[in-house]
Amino acid sequence: MILLIILMLPLAGFLVLGGGFRSIPKRVGAVIGTNTILGAFLLSIALFYFHQHLSPSMHQPKGSFVFSLFEWIQAGNLRIPFEFIVDPLTLLMLLVVTGVGYLIHLYSVGYMNDDPGFNRFFAYMNLFVFFMLLLVTAGSFPIMFIGWEGVGLCSYLLIGFWFRNQEYNNAAKKAFIMNRIGDLGFLVGMFLIYTTFGSLSFLPVFAKAGAMPAGTPVLTAITLLLFVGAVGKSAQIPLYTWLPDAMAGPTPVSALIHAATMVTAGVYMVARSGALYALAPFTLTVIAVTGIATALFAAVIALFQNDIKKILAYSTISQLGYMFAALGAGGFTGAVFHLTTHAFFKALLFLGAGSVIHAMGGEQDIRRMGGLRKKMPITAFTFLAGTLALAGLPPLSGFFSKDEILLALFGRSPLMWGFAAAGALLSALYMFRMLFLAFFGRFRGTDEQDHHLHESPGVMTFPLVILALAAVAGGLLNLPGWTGTEGKLAGFLDPVFSVFTSSSVTHHLSPSTEWILMGVTLAAIVAMIAIAWRRYGRGEEEPATEVTPGALRRLAEEKFRIDELYDRVVIRLLLWLSRFLHDTIDRRGIDRAVNGAGAAVVRAGNTFRFIQTGNVGFYMFIMILGILAILVTNILL
């Protein structure tokens, strides 16, 4: 009931703002746009308490509520009702999406203030929140798919928000199509689920799956297909190239969609379907490997980028890789924990970047920034908080969440831990590089930009501060065992995950091992920060010579030319195929045959008409021949 209102609020916001976007004045639009999300957030909190205090008898087993609205699609044995699930995982996602979403909306009031498409922006943002909420509250795969594709649509609309620029439109289109490629995997996975389990709703499917032995080929196939969907949505290798391009959209969009919520949909989906994944160890390995590979790969690229948003984009890809790695290692709670903390600090970082870009009058190249902390203290300080969190320094949230992931990985395989840890080091390096180049040292931009520099208005700094607090204190959500307090988040999510994690997918390490690993990584990270400080913190220009050889650096700078590879292999091939099919097969092949039939008839007619010579004698001759022929055949047959 409350849930429906939560969902309907942003939808209503979209409809109102969308319908009257020309006529509604900005202030009203801002109020509507932001307060729908605020309302949703407050209601989510209410739902949270409601859920906690409800007597156990009213829950279905494992503390989850399922209710359905009406039959959506029905044909034969296939029944897809509009159903929703409310359990701890949902509640967590609800709070994150609406909470962080609200702050970003608030920020956008300031950021998009000068934009003529103000109302349209909030309309799209509200629609996005609606679909995202639908995604996380869905009680069955198809309903989740509605939200899944819906957020893809909104992503398209928002990336291409400034639609007069065809480059931005290309980026939006690329995002949507890559998402769609993943969506096909999701769809096929759904089909397989239906033919295997006879239902598409979560609880029945998970229950039936629990009865199957681990490693069943069908389960592996299903989970792999669903993971393909996640790869597309959450920008893992090989479907990640859309995310850096997606930075073409306004920065709040990047914060909301491409850092905190949409891209985490893949992680959520895997976590939600944990019952299936826990029984498919092969897929889990694939997920872990993909995650780690992505994490490392993206981190390397991030190190060589100079656009502030691109660095953050690759960082997001990298962090998502960590989340998937955690999932692959069986650390479901860790993955979700990192999802939450990442939402906090990544949104914070993006919004901070937005403030910087705003203040710099549109400049995004960090090489032309510097010393910004003097003119933008709040932004700088919150940005520092976010950076520290991402790098994984205690006692910030990122430390706890990342550490949990690393520990889970180590339990799975020390090699994996090694790669992941390397990625973590790189994360620290590139983040602090960015921080130092942008906020420390002396200013390297134009004088005009220097004059323009100012701190952002309150409506923009307030969310930054809140998010910074969250980024700092978020660790409290799930402190590890050695601090003496039980991980609250783990306990909260336990009803959801314990169903399948009891099948010993998680590994437990001895406390001493934990301490050693933590210590080692911590020391290395501090070392990285020190290196970054030495190289970039003094405010010098980027040194001309680098440690890595020139060719490799150039390759990394150009993102390893993956985009170009895709263009060559996929896009050009497709265009060629289109032309080939059309011109050669259709025009010259099939159409020739069809037109040829007609032409043949005409030609035959042209030949046969010469029988009509007009000569009566000739006609009589033919007539007599004909009669003779009939007589002869009559006699013969």
Place this chain on the structure above:
Amino acid sequence: MLTILLILFPLALSLIIFFTKEKRAARAGALAGALVELGIAVTAFIRFRYVCRCELLASADWFSEMGISLKFGMDGIGLLLVLLTTVLTPVILFSASREKGERPPAFYALVLLMESALVGVFTSFDGLIFYVFWELALIPAWFICALWGGDDRIRITFKFFLYTFTGSLLMLAALVWVYVRTPAPHSFDFQWMYAAALSPREQAWVFAAFFVAFAVKIPVFPFHTWQPDTYATAPPSGSMLLAGIMLKMGVFGMIRWMLPICPDAVRLFTPWAMGLAVTGIVYGSVIAIRQDDLKRLIAWSSIAHVGLITAGVFALNIQALQGSVIQMVSHGINITGLFLAVMFIEHRTGTRSIAQLGGIARQAPRLAFLFMLMVLGSIALPLTNGFVGEFLLLIGLWEYSTVAAAVAGLTVIFSAVYMLWMYQRTMLGDAVPATENFADLSWREASLFIPLAVLVLWIGVAPGMFLDISVQDAVQVLNYLK
């Protein structure tokens, strides 16, 4: 009774309008008539759903010695298609009044005649009458395309006419053969034809004849080459009529006449038919990507979509069949909407070439929004009508063959590719010389889209109402195949 009224009313009105001299009166009369027709159809729908599921049969003898009777009725599937026809015809007529130059009364008369013929096809329960109305629909189509079409219209319309006519003759031959084989006394009545005793070899030939006839109409690869030219040359109303409704005759014919009459042959030849249909999906989608003419692009996309619908018919399970039915309706709506948007674009800029267009969204946000809605329905975004059909079709296909479904699923990706690219190049970006003075849609013009937009969302969010209507008859059809 209602059924007969549905057929005769537009027919009579068509004759009246044909002889009207006054253009405005003709136009108003046609529009009013189409709306009345819609009212009758909705009444039939309400009665069907809420009162009784009777088939609204009405029959009269015609040549009882020959076994030809005038038997009409609407079962679930027929009702849905009749609804589609009666909803789209007013939209088409209203849009025709916006086309370049005033249309003479004959035009409106022809559209109404076509409506009558189409309703006749969907409601005939007698084989020969089915054929009569099938051919009857071709006549106004010919005139509309040949008289008011674009470049090279005579040649292209002729090709379209001869091609489909050849197919129809094959169908006639098949119908007559089955008639001869019905239990004595011979009859064209559908129940008699279903009961005809056909040997497997006979079934194969009958199936082949039927299949070619319907395949040309739909069109299914490789019988499709008439379609892009015809859709591109036809006037906007013509394209909407052809693509929106007329091609559904082919699918309907398959479901109503082909499947129950030659079930063994269907089962035998399904792999081939499915192969052709699925090939058409990929083929059409890939070619659509590179098209420059807007109408041609939509035509090729239509080939892809109806390929999926046809594949669903041959998957022989309830999900796929229901998917086909609902997707027929959805496709009709979406493609009419697309052609409508293209009509406005061509009207205002004088060109259909994507290369010469761009930046329309800036000046015409209403058109941009409505066009986008139709595009989204076309690419099957969940909560639009296209998704319901596509999901059912794909899942039904999957139950038949995972490979077929996986290949057909590529349409999910490709449709996004060509549609979004087309939208981006025509609507987004900066204005170009051709679109500098693009006026946005007036409220009257935008209102043409409203019934379509409503249906896109209605069928997308609450398809149960429509699926319920056809489900029992779909199950019946499948029973014949046991």
Place this chain on the structure above:
Amino acid sequence: MSTLTTIPIEQYLIFCSALFCIGVIGVLIKRNALVILMSIELMINSINLLLAAFSAYSGDPAGQIFVFFIMVVAAAEVAIGLSIVVLIYRTTHSIDIDVLNKLKW
């Protein structure tokens, strides 16, 4: 009757066939419309003779009755044919059938 039957039927056959063939050849080769009509008459008469001969030899009068029919029809046909020839002559001033070649491709 017996005198008629003294001549063997084969001679009638051959004779009439020969007459018929001469008539056919005349129709095909000649260009003069009147000669063609006369050749047609020749064909008809040969058939009449053969019919009468068979009738006599088999004693069935039906053949001879049929001859009467044929003669009537032949007369009518000749009348029409000749009037057509006259009309053609009036317009083209020739009775050469090769002149009538307008109804061609």
